[in-house]
Amino acid sequence: MSADALTFDCIVVGSGHAGSCAALAARDSGCERVLIVEKSPPEWVGGNGYFTAGAHRTVHGGLQDLLPIVKNVTPEIAANIDLAPYTADEFTRDVMRLGDGRSHPDVVKALVDGSRDAVQWLAERVHVPFIFSFNRQAYLVNGRQVFWGGLALSVEGGGKGMIAADRAALAAAGVETWFSTAAIELVIDGDRVVGLQVSREGESITLRSRAVILACGGFEASKDLRAQYLGPDWQRAKVRGTPYNTGDGLALAQRIGARLTGDFAGCHSTCWDANAPDDRGDRVLSNQFTKSGYPLGLMLNAKGERFVDEGEDFRNYTYAKFGREIMSQPGGFAFQVWDSTTIPWLRKEEYADDVVERIWGDTIEELAAKLVEKGLEDKDAFVQTIRKYNEAVRAFQAERPEAEWDPAVKDGVSTQSSHLQLSLPKSNWALPVEQSPFLAVKVTCGITFTFGGLAIDPDTAGVLSDATGKPIPGLFCTGELVGGLFYRNYPGGSGLTGGTVFGRKAGREAAKLSGAAR
Incomplete structure (x- = not known):
């Protein structure tokens, strides 16, 4: 040329x-x-x-x-x-x-x-x-x-x-x-x-x-740079998008003396389908691997324990950080759980049968038993966590019967009453998980951008x-x-x-x- x-x-x-x-x-x-x-x-x-x-x-x-x-x-x-x-x-x-x-x-x-x-x-x-x-x-x-x-x-x-x-x-x-x-x-x-x-x-x-x-x-999309800046556990994060974002722009600019700045230990990371590809997004399903329905239910780790306040804030203010929380759990995965009350509110493009593996149980005990095959280590703790959560929700409802569940506002419907409080609350949108059937999906950390x-x-x-x-x-x-x-x-x-x-x-x-x- x-x-x-x-x-x-x-x-x-x-x-x-x-x-x-x-x-x-x-x-x-x-x-x-x-x-x-x-x-x-x-x-x-x-x-x-x-x-x-x-x-x-x-x-x-x-x-x-x-x-x-x-x-x-x-x-x-x-x-x-x-x-x-x-x-x-x-x-x-x-x-x-x-x-x-x-x-x-x-x-x-x-x-x-x-x-x-x-x-x-x-x-x-x-x-x-x-x-x-x-x-x-x-x-x-x-x-x-x-x-x-x-x-x-x-x-x-x-x-x-x-x-x-x-x-x-x-x-x-x-x-x-x-x-x-x-x-x-x-x-x-x-x-x-x-x-x-x-x-x-x-x-x-x-x-x-x-x-x-x-x-x-x-x-x-670079395992090595993720490990260097974010920590070794981040090598197992699933890449949500293109596999070609490997830090080239940073390297090009740094070699001529550009100033780096910002949160190199931070990233946008979200709840992601555990069965999604590891190192790249899917050009057909793309964002449908996101699993953003957790404010409507609960998230429990492999030990059968909750680890975040699912109702801390609106989804679009928490979804970019909860992937990190999942990554820090045993095995780097978690289970999202709902009952029949909130299942109809889940987005079909994220939770339909042809998008995600749906695990059903007629009882919480049956659901827990099925989740053992998916990595749940303590099914008894899983059941007990949900029971204690339900007790706390019921105590709040008894004390505050006028409080109305409303997913479009921070409704204050929580697990915290004057005589029963969870050490890790659900601060909004807390409904009992007790109406059969019960649904769970397995999620992991999907990294979006650094x-x-x-x-x-x-x-x-x-x-x-x-x-x-x-x-x-x-x-x-x-x-x-x-x-x-x-x-x-x-x-x-x-x-x-x-x-x-x-x-x-x-x-x-x-x-x-x-x-x-x-």
Whole structure:
């Protein structure tokens, strides 16, 4: 190829949602030649975004604010929706409280302040088919769809639909993608990034560009890096998404002096089907391996003991950390358990017969006996744990007969009464587990993405130099690689929004460097 053919206005590393947003923003801002390089083959396009439910958390003014950008609401349906506004202060508080106040305030502010414009841009520019997430974020209560947990937007077709929209927009914009192309080294001239060395079809190729945007994910798919940063037990975590996120972006940037920051001991990890593939997601079932019904029931480990407060908070504020809790249990697995009262509330896309192995029992004793074959070590303790839990729930109900179970609010229906309390409470949505038949599923830890990443300028998404604390000219990042945003836990739907916000910032700045900004 000629030198001209290998020169681009902007190069994006990674074909996921964040990288797609960066490439489109660069193209729209004036970059004539934008290239995405992707280590995976074409059949793995989309990175981790493909495996999500497509949830986007955003500041909004309530139902009327979001109605214009969703596709699945008629006026009749809208008349029966309860959707409270979600303010910038609420979004900020959610990120900060779940991260123990350690998240970088300026990075959080950039995410929050840019969120509403980001989803509008996705709807109008990328034609992402947003829908209200009735099946995941609302419960039908007294004939009304009541949204909870500050999150309402999803995508028709989930991550698959989102990536399809991204790819169509990229094709229409003339953005080229090179698949099976690994980023090997950033090319620098002095203190400035001026290109990227890649390996394609066994050939080393040097690409020239004034701007390189790293959007190739964290290190969640690398057993070695998981063991190094998260601990040796994390080698057995199941990879929820792409097997190609092995820390390449971190290594590339670190070799030229980029500053690492954030929670390298933390990650997004959730309750995941114990029978799912070990080292990669399933492109067909994708997010259906998630098992998020635990607030409606109980989780017990191999010793027959509860180990988390299943009703601590709304699911989308706990699901990203409970995978870690499961990982720390004997054998790294647990059992989710429900009775006939709450089984009908479980999401079919996660718990249907053709999605998960369902283990049934007409009594708790029968269920426990069956679970021995699945790894339960102490069936008597299992039965006793549920009996004690039921006693505590009944004591609460006797003391507080006016308390009503309501899965759409933090109802305070718990195991804690004045004369009987569990050492590990269930703080909300506590109903007895006593109505036959009983259902259990076996779950383990599924790792989604890692929290440690690169330090950035929140205004430009420019990667900071460790030596100077200033942006490295020509180098940007977005998506999972942004460090300092999440610690220990995160509010569901923030990741895809963040990838869009910082991807757009990076794309616009890339256009400025190319001299083509408009």
